[in-house]
Amino acid sequence: MNSDWFQGLQREVANSTKADVARKMGIKRSRLSCVMNGLGAYGSGAASTASIEQEYRRTFENVECPFNGNAVRIEFCRESALCSAPTHNPRQMMNWQACQKCSHKPKQIEVITLKKSLKRVPTEPVQQAGIIDKVTLPLPEVGAPQIADQTNQEAA
Template sequence: MNPTRPYMQEPWFQLLIERCKGAVRARIAEQLGISSTALSMVINATGPYGTGAASTDRIAERVVHTFGRYACPHLTAEAGGEECVITADQCRAHAHRPPPTGSPRAMQHWQACRQCSHREASVPPVERIPVPRKASRSPDPSSSPQEIPHDVV
């Protein structure tokens, strides 16, 4: 691939390309919460992304928060300051689960996630319900030919 836009050199774009290799792009787009058309335009630098008319900031943020990695503040503190990096999926699994009641350690981690700055960014994408298109407009009744009553003679 020949990069044509500056964003194509950024780490989030490389992460996106790696994630798309051998995967169904519609599934990747669904995970990101964007349309498959927008995903294709970003990858191929076409449309408004290719001309620079559209910003990739929102997509970049979604890529990082969906497929990226985070330094977990709780696990880092638990490890005595040695940085513990987890995937976005692992972060999401800890932060967006019901409160664990079987383990005090798991409860401490869950409580730490409630205060973490990564929590909001790692929210699972909301499944969008497809909205059917509006039916085509019926013709204007005044423009249709009127029936002319026939008098019986």
């Protein structure tokens, strides 16, 4: 694999061990070994390495933000660059404008891939407060004959 994340993963393993890198990423060492050595379904191309890439980037990729000079996670960088312009806050707007010119800003292709990889969870419709219940029968008037009394009298 020639991708940048895979080369970074190889660097991390070279500086440490597969077991340590796998533990930091939250995956099994055997899975990491299969990916790195191209064994099994990963070697034949039947299994996708997208989840491994996502875990690697989440764990090891930090970029230096040119706006504030701090090391930030790549997710924060992407969220800041791809969100809509925050017109309500001048400082956030300056940060957003800097993100639009930044070299770390993801390309449109990466955004589409990221959206496809996210699983959508079906949500149940939320019942709104104040909806009038049209099925419930109105209460009888005070002193009027009750429905249960009428059925008992007719049956007798």
